[in-house]
Amino acid sequence: MSGSRLLNLPRPARVRMGPGGVPRTVDGRQIEQVRESWLIEDRWWTGRPLRRRYWEIMSAQGRNLVVFHDLCSGEWFSQAG
């Protein structure tokens, strides 16, 4: 058995954006509603700065999702809320 493992690691996600960077589809799922959006900017003083725009959204199937846009790399990830 290996040692500890990190929980809730972000997983890459395929996101199609609308105006203002709002997610329209996530991994092919249509997004019905944006519930909240927030911004995290941290660790800018290190070699690995962190800039993420988070979106808490609800899919057309009624599923809650949290995705973030990594503003440094341009990639999208999903993460459990």
Place this chain on the structure above:
Amino acid sequence: MGESPYIELHCHSAYSFLDGASLPDELAQRAGELGYTALALTDHNSVSGSMELAQVAGACGIRALHGAEIDVVITSGEVDGQRTTCGSPADPTTGNPPGDRTRHLTLLVRDARGWRNLCRLLTLAHAHTREGPGRRERGEPSVSLEAVREHSEGLVCLTGCAGRSVIGHGVHDEPTARRLLDAFGPHGLRVELQRPYARHDRARNRALRALARRLGVACVASGDVHAHARNRAELQDAFVALRHRTTLDASEPLRRGNHSHVLAAPAAMAARFAEHPEAVRESVRLAEELRFDLTRDLGYRYPGSEDPGAMRRLAELCRTRLEERYGDHTAARGGGSGRRGGDGGRRSGAVRGRGSVAAVLSEAAARLEQELGIIDELGLAGFFLLHHELLELAREVAAEVRGPDSTRALLAPGRGRGSSVSSIVCYLTGLSHIDPIANRLLLGRFLHTGLESLPDIDLDFPRDIREVLIPRVHQRYGNERAALVAAFPTFRARGAIRELGKVLGLPPGEIERVARAAEHHWSAEHDIDGALGRGERSSGAGSPEEGRSGGDGAPPASPRWAWLQRLAAEAYGLPRHLSQHPGGMVISTRPLIDCCPVVPAAMEGRQMVQWDKDSCADAGFLKIDLLGLGMLSAVEGCVELIASARGERIDLSRIPFDDPATFRAVRRADTVGVFQIESRAQMQSLRRTLPESLDDLTVQVAIVRPGPIQGGAINPYIERRARLRADPAYEVPYPHPALRPVLESTLGTVIFQDQVMEVAQAFAGFSAREADGLRRAMSR
């Protein structure tokens, strides 16, 4: 001014110490560029930046709105049952009793009554902050909710900021909000909505909008701005860590989480509150209601300013003393040191004939009438009489401190210095011991008809006398009407490197090495480059994330060092904390706490206003500088020692100013312990300038100061002196023939502030008022 869709009503400057990261003028300028028509400054429990904003706002095309964000203690009996992180069983940071909690409220000034109430509230908030042992550690300012309710008139209350939690830092519970509503009424209370891009913004703002509906008040949007531009956002993070005495790595829960607290364009803010357009419009409507103008509505008066008999009494006092000082019976009189044109040997006992006495008396009388005319025109008679009264008070204090039998008893209680020594009124009323006629001193810098603020009179006292005098002034005019002036120590290279280096988690030894290498007059950016072994000065921080390689023996390349360079450069010149001016006091006819908040100083029995000398001058406050001068104490000590050792009573007024042995010692730089010329820099310079007279020494003292150093005047002056010594026929070069009379005494260089004025007048045709304005702008 065009219409702005949004007005920022919640904005912190660097006077929210170690929280705001921009100066008021930076905020005002940026607001103007972004198209704002008004901007409110709401620093934490402070209006220290308000006058600065008021002074620059017009030039930036905005209207200054005033207010503060205050900490309110809500006691457990007053509330709501809501649990917060503040004030639970024990609150070690606030010292509040268990169950009490501290909340933020944003108070905005609607009119002059509102300003008075805000000043009184802030005075109350700080009243208990020096109650700890030794008064050194400053406690957290706060007021009770009841105090806020009692001072609601003329103020508009916003319910406070969002913070990072769903609860926020403001008053967001209905029972407390209703108590505010009772006091402020529906037109004086707004529920404040903010969108700091934190996780619970939407939920909180919806709840707040529902609260506003239940209360029957409007919502207003605000930005909780902490920086004027994006490039200061990181510094704000660093300041938060510094304030909490921790590092950036360890301060994530304390920081704002992102950089949305930078002043944004009105349209961008309207878009940020797309779900609350009414709250955005309310910011504009509310701003229109806030009509208090700090440059006009303060209502300050100093004692004697409205005394109709003051001019007559001042003229009588001066004319009586004119005869004593310049009349026929004066065989020889002291001249003191003048900065230019003074005859260094005058004090050696020049005896004037009867004709000469008459001529000098006539010249002095004409000068006196000219000055009295200006004083009358400016309505400043009460100002001079008040200073005279203070000097008389100082005389009483000096007699008590020295004792009747002391050899010091004959000495003056203090000495005037600075520009006031050019005034014959000051000379005759005892405020100066320098004869402006004998020393041919120009009046312009001290007094002219275009004067916009009160003139400055600096008085130096031996320390023991000053220690007793300051509390005596408080007693004479009342604690409510007299207070010291504040000062704001600013970040300089060494301090910024040390403090921000620690915040960045850099190795203490390396930080200290870099800090010690820092030069006072250079920027931190330059110093860090040098200390890191980088020969060439960089043009900016570039991309700190990338880091840079160090030279031999330099600290390892790290983005943190690059960030230190940038942060220290950004912090340079920002106020670090509130402190006390060495001796500036303001005195008022009405309670000062109606004009400016008064807070306890570190020393027992002393208090200070929240404004520094520039803001006090802009407010028209009468500031009297009662400065402690250690060397004056030392000289008085010497007089006593000589008396006890040799039985001689030394009369300082009879010491010659041209003693050859003294000047030989000065030229050898044998000046350890000699006032003004004892520093290493002065001693080095003395060997090059080789002063031969008091005038030479006056220039010598002045050149080792920031103005001439930064203005590049030192080397040309020293070179020209050397050339003149070698060749008396040497022609001193002048930038323009018109400047020859102005710059002759300093060999074509600008050394003195008076010369800045005279150059502006001679070369650019400035009036005395315009020239003084230029001088003031340069010296700030």
